[in-house]
Amino acid sequence: MAEQANDLMEKLVSLCKRRGFIFQSSEIYGGLNGCWDYGPMGVELKRNVKEAWWDSVVRQRDDMVGLDCSIIMNPKVWEASGHVVNFNDPLVDCKGCKARFRADKVYHVVFFENGNPVHAAWVEADDEQSAGREAFNRANSKTRRRMQLHQEGGRFETEIRRVDRLPSDVKALCPLCGHELTQPRKFNMMFKTYVGAMEDSSSIAYLRPETAQGIFANFKNVIDTSRMKLPFGIAQIGKSFRNEINPRNFTFRSREFEQMEIEFFCHPSQADQWYAYWRDARFQWYLSLGLRSEKLRLREHEPAELAHYAKGCADVEYAFPFGISELEGIANRTNYDLSQHAKFSGKDLSYFDEETKERFIPYVIEPSAGADRATLAFLCEAYAEDEAPDENGAMQKRIVMRFHPRLAPIKVAIFPLVKKDGMPEKAQAIYAACKKASLSAFYDEKSAVGRRYRRQDEVGTPYCVTVDGQTLTDDTVTIRDRDSLKQERIKASEVVRYVQERIGAGGM
RNA sequence: GCGGGCGUAGCUCAGUGGUAGAGCGCCACGUUGCCAACGUGGAUGUCGUGAGUUCAAGUCUCAUCGCCCGCUCCA
Numbered sequence: 001m002a003e004q005a006n007d008l009m010e011k012l013v014s015l016c017k018r019r020g021f022i023f024q025s026s027e028i029y030g031g032l033n034g035c036w037d038y039g040p041m042g043v044e045l046k047r048n049v050k051e052a053w054w055d056s057v058v059r060q061r062d063d064m065v066g067l068d069c070s071i072i073m074n075p076k077v078w079e080a081s082g083h084v085v086n087f088n089d090p091l092v093d094c095k096g097c098k099a100r101f102r103a104d105k106v107y108h109v110v111f112f113e114n115g116n117p118v119h120a121a122w123v124e125a126d127d128e129q130s131a132g133r134e135a136f137n138r139a140n141s142k143t144r145r146r147m148q149l150h151q152e153g154g155r156f157e158t159e160i161r162r163v164d165r166l167p168s169d170v171k172a173l174c175p176l177c178g179h180e181l182t183q184p185r186k187f188n189m190m191f192k193t194y195v196g197a198m199e200d201s202s203s204i205a206y207l208r209p210e211t212a213q214g215i216f217a218n219f220k221n222v223i224d225t226s227r228m229k230l231p232f233g234i235a236q237i238g239k240s241f242r243n244e245i246n247p248r249n250f251t252f253r254s255r256e257f258e259q260m261e262i263e264f265f266c267h268p269s270q271a272d273q274w275y276a277y278w279r280d281a282r283f284q285w286y287l288s289l290g291l292r293s294e295k296l297r298l299r300e301h302e303p304a305e306l307a308h309y310a311k312g313c314a315d316v317e318y319a320f321p322f323g324i325s326e327l328e329g330i331a332n333r334t335n336y337d338l339s340q341h342a343k344f345s346g347k348d349l350s351y352f353d354e355e356t357k358e359r360f361i362p363y364v365i366e367p368s369a370g371a372d373r374a375t376l377a378f379l380c381e382a383y384a385e386d387e388a389p390d391e392n393g394a395m396q397k398r399i400v401m402r403f404h405p406r407l408a409p410i411k412v413a414i415f416p417l418v419k420k421d422g423m424p425e426k427a428q429a430i431y432a433a434c435k436k437a438s439l440s441a442f443y444d445e446k447s448a449v450g451r452r453y454r455r456q457d458e459v460g461t462p463y464c465v466t467v468d469g470q471t472l473t474d475d476t477v478t479i480r481d482r483d484s485l486k487q488e489r490i491k492a493s494e495v496v497r498y499v500q501e502r503i504g505a506g507g508m
Numbered sequence: 509g510c511g512g513g514c515g516u517a518g519c520u521c522a523g524u525g526g527u528a529g530a531g532c533g534c535c536a537c538g539u540u541g542c543c544a545a546c547g548u549g550g551a552u553g554u555c556g557u558g559a560g561u562u563c564a565a566g567u568c569u570c571a572u573c574g575c576c577c578g579c580u581c582c583a
Contacts, residue, residue: 013576018519030572033573033575083583182581183581253582398543417541453544480543
């Protein structure tokens with residue numbers, strides 16, 4: 001099972017490279033961990049995902065507006081948001097008493113007598129010397145006395161190791177309660193950079209770890225200029241950056257990634273119902289674009305999982321080959337973010353309701369989706385192997401990407417059956433008409449038509465139009481369906497409309 | 509971060525210290541004419557990278573980068 005899943009992921013990664021969906025970033029230089037590039041097919045697919053999202057949450061609604069913020073913002077934004085904490089210190093947490101220590105201040109001290117350990121202690125200390133002293137003080141009186149007696153002569157040896165330099169098989173324990181400690185970790189995953197010519201502490205800035213804070217920072221601007229009234233939302237698509245300790249699973253956890261985020265502002269008394277609304281609406285969006293319900297699930301967080309400011313959170317999860325993982329989180333963040341920014345900026349970020357004459361800081365519902373994760377889910381969902389007959393009627397294995405037509409990188413491919421008798425010219429004319437209608441189209445006259453069909457199957461093109469001998473007499477063409485392999489004969493002039501009707505609205 | 513596996517053509521992979529290979533794909537020409545056709549010809553390699561051992565390294569050693577798996581982590 002796990003092997004099969006792994007197999008599927010490998011096939012998908014291979015196809016993504018082979019057909020130009022996704023490449024390793026800077027591959028010719030050996031790549032870069034956690035970074036990926038979208039090739040000619042991948043960029044179309046991902047754009048379609050983002051377009052479908054934007055259309056659904058902005059264009060089709062009258063209670064949503066868009067925004068596009070800068071990636072580098074005033075660093076105070078990240079102080080207010082809570083992203084700047086414990087900047088350089090790796091930390092360990094006690095799994096028992098929840099105490100938090102700097103990893104370079106916790107030591108493991110072992111005293112050996114003639115090579116045998118006689119006393120061991122976990123201590124919090126500033127350096128090795130004081131760690132040794134502290135450990136000594138914790139030893140029982142008998143051991144202390146023996147050690148004092150035999151200070152000279154090498155009978156006793158002391159081993160002192162800092163907790164962040166322990167071998168992995170040694171479990172670190174809490175100096176206070178003795179429960180297990182977590183691995184040392186840096187909580188700050190923000191990429192740091194410098195703004196301006198001088199690289200000093202006053203010029204430090206960060207690449208945003210999420211797009212959301214740009215929305216909060218612009219809340220007042222949007223209120224003041226857009227005539228939007230509560231309840232309403234602001235949507236943004238953009239790159240975010242997290243210095244993940246361990247990027248994994250193809251594009252799923254990347255260091256540079258793209259988010260599709262909504263902050264929906266409402267009166268505190270309506271927050272629960274808007275939370276439920278967005279949670280369900282966002283789940284439906286994935287279903288509507290072809291993720292199967294049995295692979296998709298909505299998981300409501302347990303109260304214990306919630307961040308201290310959140311009143312509710314649900315994840316939209318997808319059963320990837322590598323495991324069930326999160327595509328999107330929908331959270332009721334209360335008025336935490338706006339309050340924080342009001343506090344740190346000194347600006348009034350409250351909202352005045354003209355009708356009720358009430359002034360309050362709005363609650364916010366945050367549906368936060370990963371564009372790359374959604375794209376990866378659509379890729380996984382689309383990948384299929386089936387059988388199609390060859391020219392002799394024998395069944396051959398076929399690889400086909402069954403994208404929802406709206407997401408397919410190429411909507412329609414146009415072929416002349418053979419490269420003569422004016423068929424290429426006729427096919428070119430249809431191709432031009434498709435392009436003029438803003439359909440993503442592809443023209444191919446190379447090699448046998450069967451091979452051309454299969455090539456389009458591998459990139460998930462839903463429709464293939466073939467100009468044949470009959471076209472030259474009655475101006476009809478065959479149009480072939482990717483999934484059923486069935487062909488219909490339609491008028492050449494109907495191709496654009498035929499395809500448009502089947503790929504859904506939005507002129508994509 | 510720790511442990512394990514892997515890295516050779518666009519893809520999948522073979523390659524015993526001694527001339528760099530196969531299948532598929534790709535390109536050209538011809539034939540065929542609706543589902544990965546056939547024939548002929550052709551192009552494509554920093555053997556992940558860098559050191560070292562050796563007369564000689566794709567092959568052995570070390571380091572490093574990347575990918576995959578497991579643990580850990582994901583405020």
